[in-house]
Each structure stands twice: as structure tokens, then as C-alpha cells.
Amino acid sequence: MDRTFSKSMVWLHSWAGVIMGSVLFAIFWMGTLSVFDAEIDRWMMPQTRLPAATQPVALDNIAQAVLPSVPAGASQWRVDLATPREPALSFSYKLGKESHAQQLDPASMTFIPDQGTEAGSGFIFPFHYSLHLAWFDTGKWLVGLAAMAMLVLLVSGVVSHKKIIAQFFTFRPRKRLQRSALDLHNLSGLAALPFHFLITLSGLVIFITIYFPQAHEAAYGGGGEKARSTFMAEAYGRYKRPKANLPGTLASIDAMAQVAEREWHGGQPYFVRVWHPGDANSYVELRRSYANDITMNLDQLFFDAGTGALLHRFQASPVMSVQRFMSGLHFIRFNHWTLRWLYFLGGLSGCVLIATGYLFWLEGRRARHAKLGLAGVRVVEGLAIGSVTGIILATLAFFTANRLLPLDLAWSQTGWPRATVEMGVFYLVWSATFIHGWLRARHAWRDQCWLIAALAPLAVTLNWITTGDHPWHAMVAGHHGVLGMDLMLLLLAVLAATAARRLGNLEGKVVHA
Amino acid sequence: MIASTTLRVLGAVGGGYAVTALAVTTAGAVLARLGMARSDAVVTAAMLGFIVYLLLLLWGFAVRSPARLWLTLAGSAALLMAVRHLFT
Amino acid sequence: MLEALLTLTAAMAIYLALALLALSQEDHWSRAGMPPATRLAHRWRYVASIVLILAGLLCVAGHGVGFGLILWVMLVGAAIVAVALTLSWRPQWLGGIARVAGRLQAHAKS
Numbered sequence: 277m278d279r280t281f282s283k284s285m286v287w288l289h290s291w292a293g294v295i296m297g298s299v300l301f302a303i304f305w306m307g308t309l310s311v312f313d314a315e316i317d318r319w320m321m322p323q324t325r326l327p328a329a330t331q332p333v334a335l336d337n338i339a340q341a342v343l344p345s346v347p348a349g350a351s352q353w354r355v356d357l358a359t360p361r362e363p364a365l366s367f368s369y370k371l372g373k374e375s376h377a378q379q380l381d382p383a384s385m386t387f388i389p390d391q392g393t394e395a396g397s398g399f400i401f402p403f404h405y406s407l408h409l410a411w412f413d414t415g416k417w418l419v420g421l422a423a424m425a426m427l428v429l430l431v432s433g434v435v436s437h438k439k440i441i442a443q444f445f446t447f448r449p450r451k452r453l454q455r456s457a458l459d460l461h462n463l464s465g466l467a468a469l470p471f472h473f474l475i476t477l478s479g480l481v482i483f484i485t486i487y488f489p490q491a492h493e494a495a496y497g498g499g500g501e502k503a504r505s506t507f508m509a510e511a512y513g514r515y516k517r518p519k520a521n522l523p524g525t526l527a528s529i530d531a532m533a534q535v536a537e538r539e540w541h542g543g544q545p546y547f548v549r550v551w552h553p554g555d556a557n558s559y560v561e562l563r564r565s566y567a568n569d570i571t572m573n574l575d576q577l578f579f580d581a582g583t584g585a586l587l588h589r590f591q592a593s594p595v596m597s598v599q600r601f602m603s604g605l606h607f608i609r610f611n612h613w614t615l616r617w618l619y620f621l622g623g624l625s626g627c628v629l630i631a632t633g634y635l636f637w638l639e640g641r642r643a644r645h646a647k648l649g650l651a652g653v654r655v656v657e658g659l660a661i662g663s664v665t666g667i668i669l670a671t672l673a674f675f676t677a678n679r680l681l682p683l684d685l686a687w688s689q690t691g692w693p694r695a696t697v698e699m700g701v702f703y704l705v706w707s708a709t710f711i712h713g714w715l716r717a718r719h720a721w722r723d724q725c726w727l728i729a730a731l732a733p734l735a736v737t738l739n740w741i742t743t744g745d746h747p748w749h750a751m752v753a754g755h756h757g758v759l760g761m762d763l764m765l766l767l768l769a770v771l772a773a774t775a776a777r778r779l780g781n782l783e784g785k786v787v788h789a
Numbered sequence: 790m791i792a793s794t795t796l797r798v799l800g801a802v803g804g805g806y807a808v809t810a811l812a813v814t815t816a817g818a819v820l821a822r823l824g825m826a827r828s829d830a831v832v833t834a835a836m837l838g839f840i841v842y843l844l845l846l847l848w849g850f851a852v853r854s855p856a857r858l859w860l861t862l863a864g865s866a867a868l869l870m871a872v873r874h875l876f877t
Numbered sequence: 878m879l880e881a882l883l884t885l886t887a888a889m890a891i892y893l894a895l896a897l898l899a900l901s902q903e904d905h906w907s908r909a910g911m912p913p914a915t916r917l918a919h920r921w922r923y924v925a926s927i928v929l930i931l932a933g934l935l936c937v938a939g940h941g942v943g944f945g946l947i948l949w950v951m952l953v954g955a956a957i958v959a960v961a962l963t964l965s966w967r968p969q970w971l972g973g974i975a976r977v978a979g980r981l982q983a984h985a986k987s
Binding site for chain 1: 802810813814815817818820821825826827828829830831832833834835836838839840842843846847850851873876877
């Protein structure tokens with residue numbers, strides 16, 4: 277942009293940061309929370325706080341328990357098996373275009389009442405990759421654009437950093453906000469640079485078929501549905517066979533699982549899906565668990581439902597395994613607590629990176645824009661406040677609403693499901709934080725930090741009141757996810773209060789100076 | 790200045806994406822013709838596509854003028870379309 | 878249990894290595910409360926690198942190649958932040974490492 281490569285990279289870094297920072301913070305914040313989406317689910321759906329299974333559940337028992345609920349004419353039903361972090365069974369079926377889902381307690385094989393919430397896995401996680409903007413996949417495309425911007429920001433950031441080696445470990449918290457913010461920005465960027473780069477690239481790689489929708493066209497002889505489905509079948513595996521429109525039976529799924537265990541050298545299925553239930557041509561699909569590898573395998577087996585005969589097997593090619601390894605680096609579906617917590621810290625460092633970037637940009641231009649009467653700082657400040665402290669507040673409001681809204685059916689009278697009201701609270705509060713940011717300008721940072729410091733412990737208290745699971749009780753009862761969530765909320769409150777006081781002191785300094 | 794920047798942004802972000810997508814599908818066809826399984830070729834090309842786009846974006850904002858950017862993009866697109874035609 | 882021990886040892890070794898890297902810079906050496914004249918020579922950066930690689934081997938030994946390498950990269954990142962925060966808020970804590978390293982260097986010279 278300017279005369280030298282270095283200068284153009286500085287220009288690019290600032291502009292890309294200011295424009296895409298909002299979306300990027302939302303992605304990183306929701307992504308960081310998604311590391312513990314199963315734990316957030318436990319917190320928000322108290323009736324799923326079940327003890328870990330002491331022994332594996334027989335698949336035939338599961339089938340027996342759910343089959344009465346599968347309506348005639350359903351095209352498929354499936355059960356996702358329990359894992360250490362997700363103790364309830366997830367049952368769902370598809371009838372025409374509609375799908376219906378419910379959870380089961382594996383110990384009693386009874387259905388758990390509808391919890392009336394999208395919780396972590398239904399709201400927070402999809403927000404991360406789609407921003408809940410489903411119209412023509414706009415959200416996913418925006419996330420993709422943000423991801424490319426992130427890669428550009430990382431490279432341009434490194435190139436722009438003149439004294440990288442000398443300042444590698446430098447963080448001077450007691451200096452002016454602009455200096456401290458830049459130090460922290462550089463530190464959080466550099467320390468976790470491999471993480472930031474790989475998490476962004478791997479996120480993009482997950483969605484290759486969305487971001488390069490025509491990638492297969494030249495190799496597969498053109499566009500159209502046939503070419504696409506051939507490509508998808510060859511890459512990801514697919515097996516289909518049509519209904520016979522004659523009645524059929526369901527053989528022992530446990531027997532099929534035993535065949536699977538042999539085929540997979542000890543691997544276990546993570547879900548069971550029955551296609552064309554009740555039909556003579558019904559078939560059973562098993563896929564191998566992700567728990568023990570980074571790579572999200574594509575191992576799948578299809579069995580004839582009536583006889584249990586193995587119909588089809590598939591596994592990822594070596595090249596596809598690279599895509600699945602990258603995907604696995606991002607999804608982290610594996611069982612590894614140390615790594616999971618480190619990913620959480622990595623995600624938080626990404627949030628700090630973006631937030632400090634905004635603070636540095638704002639502080640660096642505040643005086644000049646005020647003097648020249650420019651609107652830039654005013655506009656960006658409101659945007660940044662809503663995007664950073666605002667989305668955190670909105671999330672806390674989401675958690676609080678979850679504990680305050682009753683489960684009972686009175687809500688159906690409003691025409692809105694309980695889950696929709698919860699999400700409505702999130703968006704309402706989030707919108708308000710932007711308005712607050714634009715009205716109160718730089719004071720809003722501190723205001724919202726104090727609000728976070730107040731709302732987070734309130735959420736913990738509400739959990740205690742409504743479920744009886746205060747931290748000590750949660751620990752004793754083995755509800756570790758709930759304990760973790762409460763502790764993280766309290767830690768958030770402490771950090772927010774510290775930030776609020778620090779920002780208050782700075783403002784005090786400005787006044788006296 | 791604003792016009793120049795707008796042209797550059799459109800070129801790098803929009804034009805860069807178009808050229809990358811074209812490169813991905815072309816590379817997929819080339820790799821498949823060279824012996825890779827078709828689905829592998831497409832997936833390899835798509836994964837590398839993000840790196841290509843990143844490089845195009847960085848270059849797009851560093852190159853001396855928007856005119857040079859657009860000319861190079863157009864030239865690349867033409868070249869890629871020719872190669873794609875040869876390999877399909 | 879063994880895995881946890883290997884991980885903990887690796888984490889401490891990585892912190893030590895990065896602390897040495899930081900201390901090999903004059904600015905941070907004085908922050909840790911050490912007289913500038915006794916500062917660490919650049920060859921301490923080789924020591925730090927070797928310790929980092931050994932820690933990587935520990936990670937792989939405990940967790941396998943895939944998990945081990947990812948864990949190693951993440952632990953290095955966490956340690957960079959930890960060392961930076963130590964230097965910001967409790968630089969004297971690195972004084973211990975600084976003194977031992979300084980003494981070893983003095984012995985090697987004599």
C-alpha cells in the first residue's frame with residue numbers, strides 16, 4: 277500500500293484488525309467456550325448432570341428403549357452413545373423434513389424431559405462457526421472471510437513487529453495503557469502464534485467443501501449434483517440403498533458392534549444409526565469413536581438390519597486423513613484433559629490478542645481524533661466495546677436467563693419456545709452493549725467490566741439456588757463440569773473487577789494530569 | 790486515494806478469491822490426471838488453496854499499484870482457465 | 878501416573894529453558910536483580926534449546942507422537958506467557974535461576 281512492504285503490512289494489519297476485529301472476537305470467544313461446550317451443557321441442562329456410567333450400555337437395550345418412540349415412516353433414527361463428558365444418550369429421528377431429538381438417562385433408560393435450551397452445543401458452538409446467520413450460509417462465509425483476515429493479520433503482525441526477539445518476553449503492565457496494551461498484544465500473539473495460525477487454518481480446512489464449492493468440478497467433469505455427490509462419496513464415504521417397502525426386523529446391534537470392534541482392531545462405535553427402520557432393506561451404520569486420536573477418522577461400517585451381515589466398509593484415504601487430522605486439531609473431540617485446558621488458554625490468548633489490539637489502536641489515536649474532530653475513535657470504540665465486553669456480558673445474560681426462566685409449559689403461550697427466549701436475551705443484551713458503548717465511549721469499558729464482575733457471581737448463585745449444586749456439592753457429587761463452570765465464572769468476575777479498577781485508575785490519572 | 794484503496798481491496802479480496810478458486814479446481818484436475826485419486830486430488834488442492842489465497846492477499850496489498858494487481862489477476866485467471874481446459 | 882509425571886517434568890523444563898532464554902537478554906537479566914557484569918553469555922541459548930528439545934521428547938514419550946507434539950507446542954506457548962508475567966510482576970523469582978546459571982558460567986570460565 278505504501279512504498280515499502282513493511283509499511284504496507286502495518287497499514288494492512290491496522291485496517292484488517294479494525295474492520296474484522298469484531299467478528300474475530302466473537303469467533304474466538306465462542307470458540308473458547310466451545311472447548312467446554314459439554315460442560316456448559318451440563319450447567320445449563322441440570323437434568324443431564326448424570327453420574328458417569330460404571331459399565332458400557334448394551335446397544336440392544338438402547339434400541340429396545342427408543343424403538344417405541346420411532347414413528348412409522350421415519351427415514352432414520354440414531355443414538356449418540358454416552359462419553360465421559362456427555363453422560364446422557366442423544367436420541368433423534370427424521371420424519372420427512374422434520375427431525376426430533378431427545379436425551380436418555382442410560383442408567384434407567386428413561387427419557388429426560390426437554391430442557392428447553394440450546395445450551396453450549398446448540399447455541400454457543402454453532403455461533404462460533406456460523407454466527408447463526410443461516411441465510412445462504414452468510415454466517416459461514418463471514419467466518420471464512422474473518423479466518424482469512426486472521427491469517428493475514430498474523431503474518432502482517434509478525435512482519436510489522438520490529439523488535440521481535442528483543443521484546444519477546446516483554447510485558448510492562450504499569451506503563452501507559454497504550455504501551456501495556458501493545459506489550460500484551462505482542463505477547464499473546466507471539467507466545468501462541470503456532471496455535472493461532474493452526475487453529476485458524478484448520479478451521480478453514482474443515483469447511484473446504486463450503487469455501488471451495490466448485491473444487492471438484494474440473495476433476496469430476498463438470499458441476500451438477502451427480503459430480504458433487506460422487507466426490508463426497510469418494511472422499512467422505514457414503515452408502516445408500518433404497519427401501520424395499522416390505523416389513524423387516526432388527527437383528528442384534530451388539531453383535532454388529534462386536535464385528536466392528538474386530539474390524540477396527542479394538543475401536544468402539546460412537547453412535548448407531550438405523551436407516552429405513554422397520555423396512556426389509558433397513559441397514560445399520562456404525563462409526564468409530566474419536567476419543568483416542570487427533571485425526572477424526574472416517575471409519576464407517578454398514579450392516580444389514582435383518583441379518584447383521586456386513587454390507588460396506590469405508591475409511592479415509594491417506595490424503596483425506598490429512599484433512600481429518602487438521603479437522604481433529606480444531607474440533608478436539610479426543611479425550612485429553614491437559615490438552616483441552618491448554619486449548620482453552622490458547623483461545624483466551626486469542627481473545628486477549630484481539631481486545632488489546634483494539635485498545636492499542638484506540639489509545640494511539642484518541643488524542644489526535646479528539647483534536648481534529650474525527651469520528652473514527654468514537655465509532656470504533658463503541659464497536660469494540662460491544663464486541664469485547666459486550667459479547668461477554670451477553671453470554672452471562674444467556675446463562676442467567678437459563679437459570680431464571682422456568683421449564684414449564686406456560687412459555688408456549690408466548691408462541692416462543694423457551695430456548696428462543698434465552699437466545700433473545702443474549703441478542704437483546706448484546707445490542708444494548710453497543711448502544712451503551714457508543715453513548716458512554718471510553719467509560720463504557722469500565723462500566724461493562726463492573727457489570728461482568730456482578731453478573732458472573734450472580735449466575736453461580738442462581739445455579740446454587742435452582743439446582744443445589746454449589747461448588748462443594750458439585751465436587752462431591754462428581755459434577756466436575758458444573759464445578760469447572762462455576763469456578764471459571766468466579767475467575768471471570770475477579771479478572772473483570774481487576775480490569776475495571778485498573779481502567780478506573782487510568783481515568784483518574786488522566787483527570788489529574 | 791479512496792478509489793485506489795477500493796480497487797485494491799476488491800482486487801485482493803474478491804479477485805484473489807476468484808483466482809484461488811480457479812486455481813484449486815484446476816490443480817485438482819491436474820493432480821488427478823497425474824495419477825492421484827480424484828477425491829484426493831481435489832481435497833489436496835482445496836487445502837492448499839487457503840495458503841495460496843493468503844499469499845495472494847498479502848501480495849495484493851503490497852504490490853505497487855491496483856492496476857498491476859488486476860492485470861496480474863486477470864493474466865493468472867486466463868492462464869489457469871487454459872490449463873483447466875487442457876486437463877478436462 | 879507416569880504420564881502425569883512426564884508432563885509435569887516437561888512443563889518445568891520448558892519453563893526453565895524459556896527463563897534462561899529471557900535471562901540471556903541484558904534487560905531481563907538486570908530485572909531479575911543481577912549485576913549486569915555477570916550476565917549470561919549467548920551460549921546459554923543453546924542450553925535452553927537443548928532443554929526444549931528434551932522436553933519435547935518427554936512429551937512424546939508420555940503421550941505419543943501426535944498428542945505429544947501438540948502438547949509440547951502448547952506448553953512452550955504457556956511457558957512464554959508465564960516467564961513474561963514472572964518478569965513483569967515477580968522478577969526476583971527468576972533470581973534463583975539467574976544465580977545458579979551465573980555461578981555455573983563463572984566456574985566454566987575459571
